[in-house]
Amino acid sequence: MKGLGVGLIGTGYMGKCHALAWNNVASVFGDVARPRLVTLAEVNAGLAAEKARELGFSRSTGNWRDLLNDPEIDVVSVTTPNAFHPEMAIAALEAGKHVWCEKPMAPHFQDAVGMRDAARRAGRVSAMGYNYIQNPVIRHIRRLLDEGAIGTANHVRAEMDEDFMADPAAPFYWKSEASSGYGALDDFAVHPLSLLFALFGHVESVVTDMVKPYATRPLKEGGARQVENHDIASTLFKLQGGISAVLMANRSAWGRKGRIALQIFGSRGSILYDQERMNEFQLYLADGRAEEQGFRTVLTAPHHRPYDRFVPAPGHGLGFNDLKTIECRELIAAIGGEKAHLIDFEDGLRMERSVHAMARAFNERRWVSVSELED
Ligand code: NAD
16 A cells, blocks of 8 residues: 655654654554655755655655646645645645644634635645644543543633743744744634643634733844743633633743643542643543542553554653644544544634634633634
């Protein structure tokens, strides 16, 4: 069986992560044809050639449009800054390629609608890079919720904190531009939001506050530039099924490195999870003698599938890049016509609708129903 032909656009943080996944997926899972790493695109031919050598692609180009007419390419990974996603994803779909696009879909809601519509028209697979839903721990939490292990879930607290923008002296870059989106919401809060979607279904209404801790950031070439979006956001949610949720996101939180924490409270117990300790979760069940009740820590093990595909020993742990490899396997399943655990452009648009409702709630200082945002 011929493996999928892959085109990759961008080789930064996420581009390398996609490239590792495409390189590893056949070896890890053992049940798919090895993808063919055909062409890598970067901003210029020199960088593209260097990265193609490093990441194992046969060809390279300084013009991403070269990927579109190449019949050897079946699927395109879009890992460029947010503002490029609509143009690149739509062009790839229109060229008949499947698309694996990094989050968020687009800074503007109507562009995200355009991406969803392009996927519908093309009839190709469209997948978003919401890797955290792939953690075997999250999959197991979903199972616990489905089985009613903690009774009826009634409240969720979600937090996402990192400190990559905590230093006021850190130079201005694309993440602080309005053209890249709302900052803390679509750059950041979308990750815990993807977990809320994966675990609880859709958002019904929201109210949001946002904060800009630093008004300006220094420019590398000297001087300073106005920060155009917000680094901190707090949202109250009403979720499908009457569950209430709180989501707090801060990309300028000194000391936090990769926190995506969930506290899920139910009528018979609670579940705690934090991405900084991504190989474990805590479970509290209100049964047995009160004297012995307490949170217990469960470490991931081969029975938390697909952990078993990476390592046979319990408690040894997966890493961030492994989540992308799992996402890649799901994408290959979807392309093969199998049922897959992915956020596609249809679900991605539902998430975008929530994000834009959050921004509208902040701008208009009121609760906003997600249904106010029409396609
Ligand atoms: P980055 O700045 O590290 O990398 C972006 C890359 O795109 C760079 O290599 C840049 O040279 C390249 N690029 C820019 N314009 C290009 C063009 N016209 N043609 C070809 N290449 C071009 O950024 P990043 O942190 O990797 O973020 C990229 C995307 O990934 C963003 O949308 C971001 O939101 C998302 N992201 C997702 C996760 C996740 O966990 N899923 C984590 C971080 C970032």
